[in-house]
Amino acid sequence: MSDMIKQMSSLKDKIPPNNTEAEQAVLGAILLDSDAIGTVLQYIRAESFYTIAHQKIFQAVVDLYNGGHRVDLLVISEHLRQEGLLDSVGGTAYIASLTDTVPSTANVAYYAKIVLDAAIRRSLLKVSHQIYADVFDQTVAYSSVLEQAQKNIFDLTDAGQSATFHTPKDLILEAIEIIEARAKHRDEFSGIPSGFEFLDSLTSGFQNSELIIIGARPSIGKTALALTIADYISVTKKIPVAFFSLEMSNMQLIHRLFSLESRVSSSKIRSGNLQTADFQKLQDAAGRLYDAPLYIVDMPNMKLLDLRAMARQLCLQEGVKIIFIDYLGLISSENNAIPRHERFAEISQSLKSLARELNIPVIALSQVGRDAEGTAPTLANLRESGAIEQDADVVMFLHREKRESPDTELIVAKQRNGPVATVNLEFISECTRFVSKTRNE
Structure with a gap:
């Protein structure tokens, strides 16, 4: 038991899972091609980023996108300036430098999945710390600890499922095959x-x-x-x-x-x-x-x-x-x-x-x-x-x-x-x- 406690304590000194390069590549790809936003949003949200500056930049992108505004370097910088956040993210110079980190905008979904992977691992780490704390809290029934732990794990499983959409053209052939199979x-x-x-x-x-x-x-x-x-x-x-x-x-x-x-x-x-x-x-x-x-x-x-x-x-x-x-x-x-x-x-x-x-x-x-x-x-x-x-x-x-x-x-x-x-x-x-x-x- 003491070894497990020591191991848990040593984990506190480790940097949580993250991938700065992938986060930069996602943001840079959006700056180069605003159409990439829709693809990225299928996988991640602002809280999926580890770096606080990246969270703020991505949230600005989402706010502009949801408002129907153009998304580019100048518009993002101005939005962050109005929110009083521009200096905290490194200024316009840092935002502009993000485009230099993108090997190819065509791979933006791949970069987003890397960010998602790290985010889920951090969430799993958070859940494990919560379980650890609850185990030693005698005011919490063990059944409640088990219930909450399993629910949190299931929530993380759902978080790994990306949302998507389909048109009738995408679905008709599959639907006909299902109907024919049922008829047989x-x-x-x-x-x-x-x-x-x-x-x-x-x-x-x-x-x-x-x-x-x-x-x-x-x-x-x-x-x-x-x-x-x-x-x-x-x-x-x-x-x-x-x-x-x-x-x-x-x-x-x-x-x-x-x-x-x-x-x-x-x-x-x-x-x-x-x-x-x-x-x-x-x-x-x-x-x-x-x-x-x-x-x-x-x-x-x-x-x-x-x-x-x-x-x-x-x-x-x-x-x-x-x-x-x-x-x-x-x-x-x-x-x-x-x-x-x-x-x-x-x-x-x-x-x-x-x-x-x-x-x-x-x-x-x-x-x-x-x-x-x-x-x-x-x-x-x-x-x-x-x-x-x-x-x-x-x-x-x-x-x-x-x-x-x-x-x-x-x-x-x-x-x-x-x-x-x-x-x-x-x-x-x-x-x-x-x-x-x-x-x-």
């Missing part, structure tokens, strides 16, 4: 398929950045439906899935998955009353599940910050493409003393933000109020529905007229970018799984 593969969808054909035809699969809510009264089969879908995605489609279980243990979930995959009754698995044929089915199921990219996170009373941190880790390290959360009401807020509706609002907003940040679908299960007993649930029946309904892109409800009946409706009550409808399913209670019914309308 009609059974495939733009999103992640659920395994239920009619549902996928409505949604085109679960879409990236979307928050999907599946609501139902207790004991209707929320977890069974989520596991049926997660099993299809991970085992059949080999798409990495994260399943956050706040209600059931990982062993309970794997027993359910065994039953779901093997078609062996879950009661037989629990009691051990198995025949030779059952063992063979379970062995075959184990083979299919063994290498499935399904990541089960079993943590009761999981805090929202911990969930977000684990989700980021799974996406970065395991390439997870979709997240299931069972269920929303069991997520602990950092402040459980706040009113219930405010806590739900915080959680739903945070999950939507997570879906957008990771650019993957997030499916959260939710309890429907008892007032929906005996009737098909609606958006109004979602507990604290105001926040959930607003944040969710898709809201679906499981409904059975009679608990003992296998006939189940999956009601798509809200879909921000598509139609609403009812999907007819059948619940196979023996192995706690859902299958499509032949009739859907």
Whole structure:
């Protein structure tokens, strides 16, 4: 530990990453060719420069450019003079000398990328120092340190992505190719398929950045439906899935998955009353599940910050493409003393933000109020529905007229970018799984 502290202390004496020559080349290229400004702005901003004088000069360029003014040596110098900054950047003579540092204006994007690289490294250094400080601050919870650290790293990743634009001419050929490919593969969808054909035809699969809510009264089969879908995605489609279980243990979930995959009754698995044929089915199921990219996170009373941190880790390290959360009401807020509706609002907003940040679908299960007993649930029946309904892109409800009946409706009550409808399913209670019914309308 002492060696690490010494190493961190020694870093303070080092000059942060920078490239003065690249900064000068960017500014010089702009002075020689004002059309280069648009290219440079795709990569960097004034704060991307390390040298303060270069920051001031570039900000003057941006101010003039945004104001529709000509950008050249005289105009920049006059602008800086009016701002009282000309002497601090080295005067007109220094600005003029920048043109001598440019090998070729055609390489301005390359120079800008060098400046961006150094800027991101400095930002990473700043983040690491902040983490170092937070670690020793006993007033900051470790979960908050992890959450903020991961968020900052993700922000830096985004900073490395340059903005760009396209005209229809640039996009039409690619769009036609995509449309033709979809026509050739009609059974495939733009999103992640659920395994239920009619549902996928409505949604085109679960879409990236979307928050999907599946609501139902207790004991209707929320977890069974989520596991049926997660099993299809991970085992059949080999798409990495994260399943956050706040209600059931990982062993309970794997027993359910065994039953779901093997078609062996879950009661037989629990009691051990198995025949030779059952063992063979379970062995075959184990083979299919063994290498499935399904990541089960079993943590009761999981805090929202911990969930977000684990989700980021799974996406970065395991390439997870979709997240299931069972269920929303069991997520602990950092402040459980706040009113219930405010806590739900915080959680739903945070999950939507997570879906957008990771650019993957997030499916959260939710309890429907008892007032929906005996009737098909609606958006109004979602507990604290105001926040959930607003944040969710898709809201679906499981409904059975009679608990003992296998006939189940999956009601798509809200879909921000598509139609609403009812999907007819059948619940196979023996192995706690859902299958499509032949009739859907």
